[in-house]
Amino acid sequence: MRWRFLLALLPFVLGLFASVLIHFLGTSPVFFARADAAALAVLAGAFLSSLLAAGLGVSGLLERVRRTSLAQAQTQAAADRRRFLQRLDHELKNPLTALRAALANLAEASAEEDRCKALRDMEGQIQRLSRLVSDLRKLAELETRPIEHTPIDLNGLLEEALALARERPEAADRHLTLTLPRAPWPLPAITGDRDLLLLAVHNLLDNALKFTRPGDTVELRAFEDGTTVVVEVADTGPGIPEEEVPHVWEELYRGQGARGTPGSGLGLALVRAIVLRHGGQVSLRSRFGQGTVVTLRFPTR
C-alpha cells in the first residue's frame, strides 16, 4: 500500500511540469496579491484544520475497518477453539470410559483368562490415547519446527507410499494403482522434507483404504500443471456428504461415516499442515455414493 503515498506527489509533479512549460514559453507573467494579515491567519488556520480533519477521518475509518476484521477473527478463533476442546473432550472420554470399565473388570475377575482380557483391553486403550497425544504433538510441532528443504524425487516417494499401502490387509481386494507421467518428461523435483511428504501421502492412502469396500478402486497419481506438481489420491468409496466436506480438514473432526472406523480425526489435519508448510495447497472433492479425490498442489520452485 506504500505506492498510494506516491499519489500525493501528483500535484507537485504537475506543478513542476507547468513551471517548465511556462519557462520555455518565455512569457512568464508575474501575479501580485494583497491580503491583510488577519484574513491570512484565519485562512491558514482553516486550511490546516481541514487538512487535519481529512487525515484524522481517513485514519479513523481505517482503524474501524481493522477493528471489525480483528473482532471477526477473534470470534472465529474463539469458536474454533471451543469446537476443538469439545471434540478433544469427546475423543478422551471414550478411551477413559473403556479404561475404567476394564479396570473394574480386572478388580472383579477371578479367572486368569478374564484378567488377561482386561489387561489387553487396557493396553489397547492406552495405545489409543498415546496415538492421540502423539498426533496432537505432531500438529503443534508442524507449525513451528524447521523443516528440511532438500530436492525430492517424487517418483520414488510415491512408489514407496504405494508399497507401504500394499502392505495393509485391505489392499488385497482393492484395485490400487499408481500413475506417473513419463512423456513428454517425468515429474520435476520439488523441494521439501521427504519424511513429512511421505507421511502426508501415506495418510491419504490409508484413509482411502480404510473407507473403501472390497472391489473398490484407489488411484494414486501425479502430474505437472504449469509451475505446480499435483498429487491426487482418488477412490470409488462411499464418498462424503456435501455438508461434511468443508469440515474434513479440521482437527479432530469425524464425519458420520467415520464413526466406528479407527482413527484420531487428525490425519487430514496433519496432511494439510504438512502441505501448507511446503507452500502448497490442499483440496477435496467428493460425491456421496460415488467417491472422493484429495488433491495436493506443490510449487515446483
Add this chain to the structure above:
Amino acid sequence: MTRPRILLVDDDVAITENLASFLQRAGFDVTVAADGEAALREIACLRPDLVILDVLMPRLDGREVLRRLRQAGDWTPVLLLTQVGESTERAMALDEGADDYLNKPFDPYELVARIRAILRRARPGQPPLTVARALVSGFLRLDRLSRRVYLEGRELMLTPKAVALLEYMMTHPDELLTRERLLDAVWGWEYPAGTRTVDTRIAELRRALGDDAAQPRYIETVPGQGYRFIAPVETGP
C-alpha cells in the same frame, strides 16, 4: 555385584511411584526426588550412578539442574525426560550434556534399556561423547556445531536428517539402536512408515560413507532389530 544407584527426579508422584517400583524390580536401587533443588542435594550426598531427570519441574527445572551439574564439572550420567518433542529441545538436551533422552510418554522397558546402555558406556568422571564438539571415528569426523561431516578430509553432502542420525549413532557407539528408538530420538515422531524412513536414511549414510552393508566399517545391521555403530568413537578437537 552391587545394584546400580539411580536417582529419579520428577514432580509427578504417579510417575515416580510407579517407575520407582518398576526400576527396583529391574534390579536398580532407586531414590526419588520431587524437584530440582532436592535433586542437587541428593546428587551431592548420594553420588548416584545415574540420574533420571524430568525437564518440567517447579522451582528448578531439569535443564537448569543439568547445567549446574556440568558447570561444576560433575559428569554423573543423566537421562533427560523431555516433555516437548521439538527437535530443538532434543538437540539442546545433548548440547547441555545429557547422556541420552526419552520423550514422554515412553515405554518403561525402553527406559530400562536406555539406563543399561548409559551405565555400560559411562566413563567415570569423564565427559560423555554427547558433549563433544566433534566426534571422530577413524577417517570420519562430525563437527557438531557446523553440522558438517568429513571423510578423509573431504566434506560429505548429507541431508540435515542424515547428519542428525549419524550424530546420534556416533554418540551411542557399540549400542544396539532399534529403528523405533532412532525414530523417537532423531525424528521425535512415530511415523507409520517409520521403520522404512530410518532404512532410507541409513542407506543414504552408507552411500556417503562408502560403507558396505555386508562388511560394514561403521554401521552394522542387526537383523530384525536395528543398527549399531561399530567403529570406536573419540572426542575430536
